[in-house]
Amino acid sequence: MSQKVTVETYQLVRSKRSTIAVEVHPDLQIVVRAPRWTPLREIESFLQDRVVWIQDRLAKARQTLQSLPALTNPGEVHHRGAVMQWPYSPSRFATWEKAEAERLCLDHIRELLPGLGVHGLRYNGLKLRRMRRRWGSCSYSGIIVLNTLLVRVPDHCSKAVVAHELAHLVHMNHGPAFKRQVVELYPDYLAANKELDQWTSMLLSANPNGRASKSIGRGERRELRLLG
Ligand SMILES: [Zn+2]
Known part of the structure; x- marks a missing residue:
């Protein structure tokens, strides 16, 4: 042996x-x-x-x-779950990506928010930020903070994060009522959220510095x- x-x-x-x-x-x-x-x-x-x-x-x-x-060549980045070649100067990429992330997240919010009914009125705006430890958060004041890197994952995964944070407008915890709310809001939530786990390693490795x-x-x- x-x-x-x-x-x-x-x-x-x-x-x-x-x-x-x-x-x-x-x-x-x-x-x-x-x-x-x-x-x-x-x-x-x-x-x-x-x-x-x-x-x-x-x-x-x-x-x-x-x-x-897999990202195999310089200039390649993940974009909405696929590999994209960025053809312009790297200095312009971050601004472009943040704008894309904002557009995508606002689309998800517009689609999902009506599902909250009257609770949707608590929504008080969106902020995008590069975060290393989380995909999103929701404050008591109704501001949703989402990670700019969400634009790199497949659309159904970024939608799961948006559904999760929107459900916090109703329940500020992860209890059974919250879980029912998030699945009601986005029926594919559980599968999409599981798939998102694979992308979570990116938060740590996608370090610009x-x-x-x-x-x-x-x-x-x-x-x-x-x-x-
Ligand atoms: Zn949460």
Whole structure:
């Protein structure tokens, strides 16, 4: 029997915490969080005990990334679930994309809002923003904030996010009444929302500055030998 050894790089982030934890991110980054003074061999043995879990997570994340339409050439971007070649100067892209996102989201809102009946009156406007952690949010004042990157996912997925946030105009929680409301508003919600999960890795990887996520924190790059 031969043992396969693979080496993965992980980010070791030490902080004022009391336990060790390992995270596998959708963009395949492995982040290990540990207390400041835990010896390295203790961290490494913690990781070796979780090799199967880490490999399983990596395989799932790889599968998800592969299921998206592949971007193979420079200048290619996802647009409404497909691959588009941007033919103009890269400096003009962000402005164009934000305008496209706004048009698309307003179309979804116009289509779905009447389904809320009188509650639709609580809708108080749309803001588009690049966000790294969420697709959308809804405030008590009725302002819906949506992620500009929604224009990159298929239309039925962006519609699911809009339906979700509009349903918050009626229910400011994720309880059973909220769930009924969102499906009533958009009957394909559950399937579309599940498909959206595949695209969520994009929020982290689509970083215009190419910098590591702030939430990961500063750390040390180390290597992890996975014996499988
Ligand atoms: Zn919500």
